[in-house]
Amino acid sequence: xxxxxQSPRYKVAKRGQDVALRCDxxxxxxxxxxxxxALGQGPEFLTYFQNxxxxxxxxxxxxxxxxxxxxxxxxxxxxxxTQQEDSAVYLCASSLVGSSGPVRYNEQFFGPGTxxxxx
Amino acid sequence: xxxxxxxxxxxxxxxxxxxxINCTYTATGYPSLFWYVQYPGExxxxxxxxxxxxDKGSNKGFEATYRKETTSFHLExxxxxxxxxxxxxxxxxxxxxxxxxxxxxxxxxxxx
Numbered sequence: 001x002x003x004x005x006q007s008p009r010y011k012v013a014k015r016g017q018d019v020a021l022r023c024d025x026x027x028x029x030x031x032x033x034x035x036x037x038a039l040g041q042g043p044e045f046l047t048y049f050q051n052x053x054x055x056x057x058x059x060x061x062x063x064x065x066x067x068x069x070x071x072x073x074x075x076x077x078x079x080x081x082t083q084q085e086d087s088a089v090y091l092c093a094s095s096l097v098g099s100s101g102p103v104r105y106n107e108q109f110f111g112p113g114t115x116x117x118x119x
Numbered sequence: 120x121x122x123x124x125x126x127x128x129x130x131x132x133x134x135x136x137x138x139x140i141n142c143t144y145t146a147t148g149y150p151s152l153f154w155y156v157q158y159p160g161e162x163x164x165x166x167x168x169x170x171x172x173x174d175k176g177s178n179k180g181f182e183a184t185y186r187k188e189t190t191s192f193h194l195e196x197x198x199x200x201x202x203x204x205x206x207x208x209x210x211x212x213x214x215x216x217x218x219x220x221x222x223x224x225x226x227x228x229x230x231x
Binding site: 004031033035040041042043044045048056059091093095107108110111112113 | 123155162163165210216217219220221222223224
């Protein structure tokens with residue numbers, strides 16, 4: 001079956017532009033996570049959805065970052081007024097059951113990421 | 120807050136050499152522990168995991184044991200191959216939130 005897909009794979013934006021990054025999780029996966037990976041670093045948590053509910057957005061670096069998952073499937077990460085420090089790879093991951101499920105942890109499957117470069 | 124520390128790379132080895140990549144963690148409670156691998160040009164893949172103390176995760180010849188007393192989860196492989204060249208990330212998952220906290224990654228380069 002299809003894995004997690006993300007689009008676009010590469011995005012170049014001029015400073016100040018708004019961008020929207022899309023994530024298509026594995027069908028049926030309840031949980032969806034966004035991570036930011038700066039060059040040479042490990043991924044850092046941004047936000048988490050269980051179905052359409054955004055349960056944790058503690059990792060969003062500023063109010064310029066906004067994420068949504070209105071129908072509990074596809075998710076969009078939007079960055080307004082992009083800055084050079086926003087340049088990174090944005091990773092999306094999905095897992096089958098949320099933290100309230102009977103299994104305490106399910107594997108997160110990662111997409112290929114969107115590489116954002118802000119000039 | 121919770122954190123993961125792993126040895127800096129790059130780690131450069133000859134084929135068939137023994138590999139150890141150190142990973143230690145700081146966490147409240149009892150996290151699950153993971154090793155993820157990122158091959159060149161590919162996305163992150165789960166390599167192995169352990170969910171409680173003394174568990175050993177293993178896959179593709181790699182092993183790691185959850186050591187609560189030393190808060191460690193070191194990755195080992197007895198004989199590396201050129202195809203193991205990749206970046207390896209140690210991570211923990213909080214039992215309440217499921218979000219992953221990653222180390223900075225260790226690049227492994229294996230030469231024939």
